[in-house]
Structure formats: structure tokens, C-alpha cells
Amino acid sequence: xxxxxxxxxxxxxxxxxxxxxxxxxxxxxxxxxxxxxxxxxxxxxxxxxxxxxxxxxxxxxxxxxxxxxxxxxxxxxxxxxxxxxxxxxxxxxxxxxxxxxxxxxxxxxxxxxxxxxxxxxxxxxxxxxxxxxxxxxxxxxxxxxxxxxxxxxxxxxxxxxxxxxxxxxxxxxxxxxxxxxxxxxxxxxxxxxxxxxxxxxxxxxxxxxxxxxxxxxxxxxxxxxxxxxxxxxxxxxxxxxxxxxxxxxxxxxxxxxxxxxxxxxxxxxxxxxxxxxxxxxxxxxxxxxxxxxxxxxxxxxxxxxxxxxxxxxxxxxxxxxxxxxxxxxxxxxxxxxxxxxxxxxxxxxxxxxxxxxxxxxxxxxxxxxxxxxxxxxxxxxxxxxxxxxxxxxxxxxxxxxxxxxxxxxxxxxxxxxxxxxxxxxxxxxxxxxxxxxxxxxxxxxxxxxxxxxxxxxxxxxxxxxxxxxxxxxxxxxxxxxxxxxxxxxxxxxxxxxxxxxxxxxxxxxxxxxxxxxxxxxxx
Amino acid sequence: xxxxxxxxxxxxxxxxxxxxxxxxxxxxxxxxxxxxxxxxxxxxxxxxxxxxxxxxxxxxxxxxxxxxxxxxxxxxxxxxxxxxxxxxxxxxxxxxxxxxxxxxxxxxxxxxxxxxxxxxxxxxxxxxxxxxxxxxxxxxxxxxxxxxxxxxxxxxxxxxxxxxxxxxxxxxxxxxxxxxxxxxxxxxxxxxxxxxxxxxxxxxxxxxxxxxxxxxxxxxxxxxxxxxxxxxxxxxxxxxxxxxxxxxxxxxxxxxxxxxxxxxxxxxxxxxxxxxxxxxxxxxxxxxxxxxxxxxxxxxxxxxxxxxxxxxxxxxxxxxxxxxxxxxxxxxxxxxxxxxxxxxxxxxxxxxxxxx
Numbered sequence: 001x002x003x004x005x006x007x008x009x010x011x012x013x014x015x016x017x018x019x020x021x022x023x024x025x026x027x028x029x030x031x032x033x034x035x036x037x038x039x040x041x042x043x044x045x046x047x048x049x050x051x052x053x054x055x056x057x058x059x060x061x062x063x064x065x066x067x068x069x070x071x072x073x074x075x076x077x078x079x080x081x082x083x084x085x086x087x088x089x090x091x092x093x094x095x096x097x098x099x100x101x102x103x104x105x106x107x108x109x110x111x112x113x114x115x116x117x118x119x120x121x122x123x124x125x126x127x128x129x130x131x132x133x134x135x136x137x138x139x140x141x142x143x144x145x146x147x148x149x150x151x152x153x154x155x156x157x158x159x160x161x162x163x164x165x166x167x168x169x170x171x172x173x174x175x176x177x178x179x180x181x182x183x184x185x186x187x188x189x190x191x192x193x194x195x196x197x198x199x200x201x202x203x204x205x206x207x208x209x210x211x212x213x214x215x216x217x218x219x220x221x222x223x224x225x226x227x228x229x230x231x232x233x234x235x236x237x238x239x240x241x242x243x244x245x246x247x248x249x250x251x252x253x254x255x256x257x258x259x260x261x262x263x264x265x266x267x268x269x270x271x272x273x274x275x276x277x278x279x280x281x282x283x284x285x286x287x288x289x290x291x292x293x294x295x296x297x298x299x300x301x302x303x304x305x306x307x308x309x310x311x312x313x314x315x316x317x318x319x320x321x322x323x324x325x326x327x328x329x330x331x332x333x334x335x336x337x338x339x340x341x342x343x344x345x346x347x348x349x350x351x352x353x354x355x356x357x358x359x360x361x362x363x364x365x366x367x368x369x370x371x372x373x374x375x376x377x378x379x380x381x382x383x384x385x386x387x388x389x390x391x392x393x394x395x396x397x398x399x400x401x402x403x404x405x406x407x408x409x410x411x412x413x414x415x416x417x418x419x420x421x422x423x424x425x426x427x428x429x430x431x432x433x434x435x436x437x438x439x440x441x442x443x444x445x446x447x448x449x450x451x452x453x454x455x456x457x458x459x460x461x462x463x464x465x466x467x468x469x470x471x472x473x474x475x476x477x478x479x480x481x482x483x484x485x486x487x488x489x490x491x492x493x494x495x496x497x498x499x500x501x502x503x504x505x506x507x508x509x510x511x512x513x514x515x516x517x518x519x520x521x522x523x
Numbered sequence: 524x525x526x527x528x529x530x531x532x533x534x535x536x537x538x539x540x541x542x543x544x545x546x547x548x549x550x551x552x553x554x555x556x557x558x559x560x561x562x563x564x565x566x567x568x569x570x571x572x573x574x575x576x577x578x579x580x581x582x583x584x585x586x587x588x589x590x591x592x593x594x595x596x597x598x599x600x601x602x603x604x605x606x607x608x609x610x611x612x613x614x615x616x617x618x619x620x621x622x623x624x625x626x627x628x629x630x631x632x633x634x635x636x637x638x639x640x641x642x643x644x645x646x647x648x649x650x651x652x653x654x655x656x657x658x659x660x661x662x663x664x665x666x667x668x669x670x671x672x673x674x675x676x677x678x679x680x681x682x683x684x685x686x687x688x689x690x691x692x693x694x695x696x697x698x699x700x701x702x703x704x705x706x707x708x709x710x711x712x713x714x715x716x717x718x719x720x721x722x723x724x725x726x727x728x729x730x731x732x733x734x735x736x737x738x739x740x741x742x743x744x745x746x747x748x749x750x751x752x753x754x755x756x757x758x759x760x761x762x763x764x765x766x767x768x769x770x771x772x773x774x775x776x777x778x779x780x781x782x783x784x785x786x787x788x789x790x791x792x793x794x795x796x797x798x799x800x801x802x803x804x805x806x807x808x809x810x811x812x813x814x815x816x817x818x819x820x821x822x823x824x825x826x827x828x829x830x831x832x833x834x835x836x837x838x839x840x841x842x843x844x845x846x847x848x849x850x851x852x853x854x855x856x857x858x859x860x861x862x863x864x865x866x867x868x869x870x871x872x873x874x875x876x877x878x879x
Contacts, residue, residue, distance in 0.1 A: 008866075013537070171537075245866060245867070249866070255866050255867045255875065256866075256867050257867045257868075257874045257875040257876035258865065258866070258867035258868045258874035258875065258876065259867075259874050259876060260867065260874065260875075260876045264876065330532060330536065332534075332536055334534075336534075336535060336536040336537045337534060337535045337536075337537065338534050338535070339534060339536070340533075340534060341532045341533075341536070357536075359536070363536075364532075364536050364538075365538050367538075368538075368539070368542075369597065371543055371597070371598075371601060371642070371643075372641065372642050372643030372644065373643050374543060374603075374642065374643050374809050374810050375643070375809045375810055375812070375814045376546070376809040376814075377760070377809065377814045377815075377816075377819075378541065380814065380815070380816070380863075381760075381816075384866070385865060385866040385867075386863040386864060386865050386866050387865060388814065388815060388858075388862060388863070390814055391814075391858070391862075406872060407862075408865040408868070408872075411865050411866060411867060411868070414534075416534055416535030416537075419535050419539070420535050420537050420539055420540055421539065421540055421541060422539055422541075423539070423541040423542050423543045423545070423546055424543055424643075425539045425542070427533065429533065429534060429535065430533045433533075
């Protein structure tokens with residue numbers, strides 16, 4: 001076991017995990033109708049591969065990722081009702097092209113599933129990577145970065161260390177904890193598969209030090225399993241210890257470069273749920289069609305973890321958890337620190353839905369009015385990126401947020417620790433997000449302006465070149481005319497002959513050219 | 524969610540864990556032991572100072588907020604005016620005419636705070652602005668100190684006698700002002716040393732043998748206890764108090780070792796003036812202090828060092844107020860050069876990404 005390091009800042013938050021982990025993960029029944037958005041994560045939207053009326057089976061491809069993104073598969077068997085833009089869980093509240101389907105209740109797996117690879121230890125890494133890509137895997141921790149894109153980074157950088165992230169640092173969320181308790185062997189096997197796919201030598205599974213039961217379960221699973229040298233490392237339970245950059249810093253003492261990604265350090269991070277999904281994709285050939293979702297909060301009757309098909313209406317999950325309790329105020333997808341509020345419980349569960357948090361006014365009180373910043377520095381004390389939020393705030397408020405860039409605005413990971421400790425109740429995260437979007441828009445405009453300038457210069461050059469060519473041709477013609485004039489004076493008869501010959505040649509050439517064009521047109 | 528949730532609600536969804544008024548309230552609690560000791564040792568005058576300062580501060584703050592067109596209630600509730608008034612009252616001489624704390628508080632709030640845009644925007648510590656203003660304007664009243672009742676003769680005036688003096692400037696018949704007042708220990712040392720005496724000659728005319736002036740010890744140790752409580756509650760950070768105390772004690776120690784006859788001991792510097800109150804309660808005003816962790820240490824060191832220089836070679840026996848105001852001016856510069864290294868970047872702010 002390596003030396004333990006430390007990350008700066010952070011804060012202790014009450015976990016509220018026990019309420020949802022009293023009972024094991026339960027399967028939720030497949031709903032009658034499902035809505036599967038064709039964009040569920042970072043990257044481009046998938047191109048639909050089904051048409052209304054088509055009969056499909058579980059695991060069939062619904063949408064193909066073109067360049068970036070991950071494929072989307074049918075969560076059950078049934079009939080495609082429509083392929084149309086529908087609202088999906090996203091902070092923007094916008095709609096995205098989705099497949100609406102009617103389940104037939106048989107829940108048959110497709111015959112065309114890829115072949116199961118139980119002996120993955122003897123399988124080429126490329127084949128494992130290909131399988132993970134074709135199974136539509138994304139990071140299931142919440143950010144939803146396509147797993148294949150992450151693995152592909154290993155082509156450019158040698159991956160030495162694979163970190164499996166079981167540090168579920170946000171309060172209330174417990175789906176990873178439930179998986180570590182119930183499917184430790186699958187997590188270990190999935191880790192082995194991911195490690196083989198990127199040929200990592202060092203394997204670490206990190207989890208919070210206040211989860212001894214998970215640690216024991218994983219230890220037992222590891223004892224049963226041979227050939228996977230996985231280090232289990234408990235890390236202090238302090239928010240945001242599970243942030244990718246903070247976890248890498250805690251485990252290795254290294255910092256991911258500003259603007260860079262972990263593979264630059266030879267490190268790859270994957271969530272425990274992603275490891276389980278990778279295992280199902282390889283060992284069973286099952287694409288990602290379901291996930292574990294924590295239904296919790298103080299306005300849900302019996303908080304629990306549920307395994308749900310992608311596309312299940314959230315409402316149904318809340319009912320499976322006993323329904324609403326009291327007067328729910330807010331439905332949040334994700335945790336209370338970084339999750340976002342949804343305006344409807346009819347939205348579908350997607351690959352990144354790790355938690356549905358339902359709270360009443362006691363959990364989510366209305367924000368108090370913001371007071372002026374008193375520069376107390378409490379925000380800087382908790383900032384895990386070692387930023388000075390009080391200074392960033394000053395610039396984010398200003399009309400020109402440009403100076404915030406050099407003060408590290410884009411090193412902010414949106415963890416929200418600063419906003420929670422601010423005694424003046426300033427919504428710092430909102431200010432920073434706004435400033436980031438302003439600066440990105442400014443960057444976009446600047447690039448667009450540069451491109452326009454480039455185009456203009458090229459056009460100018462082209463016009464000048466054409467003019468020069470024209471001039472050269474005119475000179476040439478002039479010279480030829482002059483020459484001919486001289487020839488005419490020398491021998492008028494021969495000159496006339498030559499002119500006739502030239503005219504014939506020109507006519508023939510023209511004819512040929514026209515014929516060629518016609519053929520091109522037909523072809 | 525049955526139309527209940529508003530998508531405009533942004534993360535984090537957890538309510539904030541602290542409020543400005545809670546911070547200010549804790550600062551006031553921490554001041555209770557020290558100020559109680561001051562009332563016990565210096566008499567009712569201290570209590571009148573406190574009462575007058577608070578009674579003037581609240582309406583004055585409300586009026587200034589109204590003039591600036593700001594909501595009065597939320598800003599009055601933040602408690603910052605109250606803390607400013609209490610700190611100022613504790614810094615003033617224990618037997619002062621009523622208009623002295625009143626003027627000091629009005630100047631502190633108007634010129635120290637609201638003229639710059641109110642709470643959060645003042646570059647100078649308001650309490651010290653008020654203190655410095657009355658110190659240069661009314662030097663006679665500002666240097667009249669009483670001896671702690673435990674020592675000097677005729678120290679204690681009764682409640683009514685004190686009130687009479689505060690309101691009308693009259694002492695009971697038969698008592699002269701000079702008869703009951705006594706310079707502060709630091710003042711005594713300053714005048715003594717400049718008259719060519721050694722510290723041995725100056726020390727403790729009452730013969731109690733206490734180095735820092737008896738009574739002052741207790742006040743400062745109780746302020747220290749209050750400050751330690753604030754530290755433990757994380758209302759203040761350790762950097763500024765540590766800086767102030769170290770900045771004052773370190774040069775004091777050096778010079779005292781070189782010439783114990785000519786220079787007061789570090790203990791005397793720490794415990795006989797306003798150093799403890801300043802270190803834990805005044806210099807820690809976050810608005811006018813440096814805000815980076817390292818910057819706060821430098822800021823505190825600067826205050827301690829400047830206070831020592833003013834006390835030893837300057838024109839005032841206790842240089843805390845001017846030291847704080849001078850370092851207030853330096854705070855933005857200190858912040859600029861003490862920014863922490865950002866995660867994934869080198870100290871000058873470049874990404875640690877290898878150039879390709």
C-alpha cells in the first residue's frame with residue numbers, strides 16, 4: 001500500500017447515507033412506456049437507427065454515436081412508438097431527440113447481442129476496448145464522460161495506474177456504496193477488465209474510510225479472485241474527496257495539470273458502477289441498459305437503491321420508494337452539492353442518473369438574500385483547487401470577467417464548497433458558471449472573428465492573383481497578336497491558312513469539352 | 524415534480540452553514556470576559572463608554588444606510604456596527620466625556636465604512652479610523668487613563684460620580700483630575716525613557732512588582748482567552764493573531780536582550796497595552812485585512828512590527844491603531860503577491876502540463 005497524500009480545502013458534510021442503504025438494491029419493474037434520449041452525456045447526439053413501428057429487443061441499437069459520445073441501446077423489448085424531440089434531465093431544461101417505446105412485457109434480449117467473453121484474460125486489449133465502446137458505456141459517477149473516449153486517451157499516453165473511484169463524497173448518494181456491498185466480485189472483475197483494456201499495471205480502488213462494511217466485502221471478493229492485484233485504499237471522508245483531481249492527489253500526491261486530463265499523468269479514473277457495467281458488457285455481452293439509482297431525501301417515504309432500466313420515468317422510481325412524503329419542494333438529480341433541480345418527475349432515468357434527491361423546505365430552504373462579501377476567506381479555506389473565490393467573485397461580478405481567467409476560473413471544479421460556507425450567502429457557483437460561459441462565448445467570438453479575417457485575407461489574395469493572371473494573359477495575347485500582325489505582313493496567304501486551322505482546332509476542343517461535361521453530369 | 528420545483532434553483536442546494544451576524548455575535552461573546560475585567564478594574568467609565576458607543580452606533584448606522592438608500596433592517600442585523608462600536612469603546616480611555624465615544628463612533632461609521640460603500644468595501648478598519656481620528660483631535664482627553672483599581676490610590680469613582688463626570692465633566696468636590704488619573708504603563712515607560720530614566724526606575728510605582736502594570740495582565744489574559752475561543756470556533760484564523768504577537772514580541776525580545784534597561788520586555792509589550800485586543804479582535808477584521816492565508820500572516824507581522832516601532836521610536840505610547848491603518852493600506856498588495864499556488868499549476872500560474 002502506497003503512502004497516503006492529502007488534498008487542500010474541502011469540508012465535512014453530514015452523509016445521510018444510512019437512510020437509503022438499509023435494504024439491498026431492488027429491481028424495479030419494466031414500465032409500459034419508456035423514453036430513451038439519444039443524448040445522455042458529453043459529446044454529440046446519437047443518430048437514430050430505428051423507425052416508428054419497428055419491433056426491437058433488449059440490447060438492440062437505438063442510436064449510433066457518430067464521432068464523440070456513446071451508443072444508446074434498447075432497455076427492453078417492444079415497439080418503437082416515435083423518434084421525436086422530448087424533454088430530458090439536463091440543467092438547460094431543453095429537449096433532445098429521443099426514442100419513445102412501448103414495452104411488450106416479454107423483456108427478451110436481442111439475438112444479435114455481441115458474443116460473451118468469459119475468458120477476457122486471454123482477450124486482446126483492443127477487443128475489450130472495442131466491446132466497451134460498442135456497449136455504450138459512459139462514466140456512471142454522474143459526469144457521464146464516454147468510457148471509450150477515456151480509454152482511447154490511453155493510445156496517446158501510456159496508462160500506468162487505473163483508479164476505480166468508490167469515493168461517493170456527496171451527501172445522500174449511496175448507489176456506489178450499495179454496489180460495493182452487493183456486487184464486490186463484479187467490481188473486482190470489472191476492474192480487471194478495464195485494467196487489461198488499457199494495460200495498466202497498478203490498480204487502485206479508493207473508497208471512503210467511513211465504509212468498513214464495503215471495504216470488508218471488497219476484501220472478501222478479492223480473496224476469492226486470483227490474478228487481480230487490486231489495492232483497496234480508504235481515503236478520508238471529506239467533500240470533494242471523490243472529485244477526480246482530488247482523488248488522484250490524495251492517492252498519488254500528483255496534480256492533474258491545469259487544463260489537462262489524468263492520462264497525461266499515466267492515470268485513468270473510472271467509477272465502480274462503470275467497472276460493473278464493463279464487466280456485464282464483456283462477460284455477458286450486455287450493453288448498458290440499466291443502472292442503480294439512489295432514491296432518497298427527506299420527502300420520500302422509504303429511501304432506497306433501485307436498479308432501473310434507462311428510460312424509466314422518474315415518477316415510477318419515486319413510487320417504488322414508497323412515494324412522496326410531506327410537501328416535497330425540490331427534485332434534484334445528483335447530489336445536493338452538484339446536482340441540478342428538475343422541473344418534472346416524468347423525465348426519464350438516463351445513464352448519468354445516479355441519484356434522485358427529493359427534499360422539503362427543511363432540506364432545501366429558500367436562499368437567504370446575499371450580503372456583501374466581507375472577505376472572510378472561508379471560501380478560500382475550503383477550495384480544493386486552492387483558488388481565491390473571494391477574488392474570482394470580484395471579477396465575475398465585473399463587466400469584464402477576463403482577469404478571472406488568470407486567477408484560475410477554469411480550474412474551478414464547481415464543487416460548491418465555497419458557496420456552502422459563505423456567511424454572506426453569495427451564490428458563488430452561479431457567478432463562476434456565468435463568468436465561465438461569458439469567457440467561453442468571448443473565446444468563440446474571437447475565434448470566429450479570426451477565421452473571418454483569415455477568409456477575408458485569402459479572398460484578397462485570390463482576387464489579386466486572378467487579376468495578375470488576367471493581366472499576364474492579356475499581355476500574352478497582345479504579344480501573340482503583334483506576332484501574327486508581323487506574320488500577316490510577311491505572308492498574308494499563309495497567315496490566313498493558319499487562322500483557319502486555329503479556328504478548327506478551337507472548335508474541336510470546345511466540342512470535346514462539352515461532351516466531357518455532359519458525361520460528368522450523367523455520371 | 525408536479526410543478527413544485529423551480530429549475531432556476533442552482534446548486535449547491537444545501538443551505539449555507541454560517542451567517543455574518545453569527546460571526547459578529549461570537550466576536551461579541553468572546554469580548555465579554557475581557558470587557559468585564561475592564562469594568563471591574565477601571566470602573567463605571569468603561570461601561571458608560573460601551574453604552575454610549577452602542578447607543579450612538581445603531582441609529583447612526585441606520586441613518587447612514589437610509590441616506591445611501593440601502594435596506595436598513597438586514598444590514599443593521601449583520602452586527603458589524605455593534606462590533607465596531609464595542610471595540611472602539613474598549614480602546615478609549617476609561618473616564619471620558621460622553622462626546623468622545625460618540626464622535627469616535629460617528630467618524631468610524633461615516634468615514635471609516637459608509638463613505639466607501641458600507642460593509643465589505645471599506646479599505647480601513649472602521650474602529651481604528653474612529654480611534655485615530657479622536658486620538659489626533661483630542662489628545663488631552665485621550666491620554667487620561669485611570670490606574671487599575673487594584674493598584675493606584677483613589678482609583679474608583681462611584682457610579683453616580685462617574686456619570687456626573689461623563690455627562691458634565693465635573694469630578695466630586697475635593698478631587699482633582701490629576702489626583703485620580705495615571706498614565707498607562709506604556710505611556711509611563713515612554714515618557715520615563717525619554718526623560719533619561721532606566722526601566723528599573725520607571726517600573727511600577729505602586730510596588731506590586733508586576734512587570735506589565737498590574738491589572739492590565741488580567742484584562743489581556745481574558746482577551747486572550749476570548750481570542751482562543753474564537754480560534755477554536757474557527758471564527759478567526761490563526762495567521763493574523765500569530766503574526767501580530769510575533770511581530771511585536773520578536774523585535775522586543777531582540778532589543779530587550781541587547782539592552783534591558785532601555786527597552787521594555789516582550790511580555791510587557793504583549794500584556795500591558797492593546798496588543799492582545801488588537802491581535803485577536805481588531806486586526807482580524809476580515810474586510811480590511813489581507814485575505815490569502817500567507818498574506819494574513821505577513822499582514823499580522825507587519826502590524827506587530829509597526830506597533831513596536833511606533834511604541835519604541837514614534838510619537839505615541841501605543842501604536843496599534845496606526846499600525847493597523849498602515850497595514851490596511853498594504854493589504855491589497857500583500858494579497859497580490861501571496862496568492863496560493865493553484866491546483867495543477869506552477870507557482871507563477873502556468874499549467875504544469877508538459878509542453879509538446
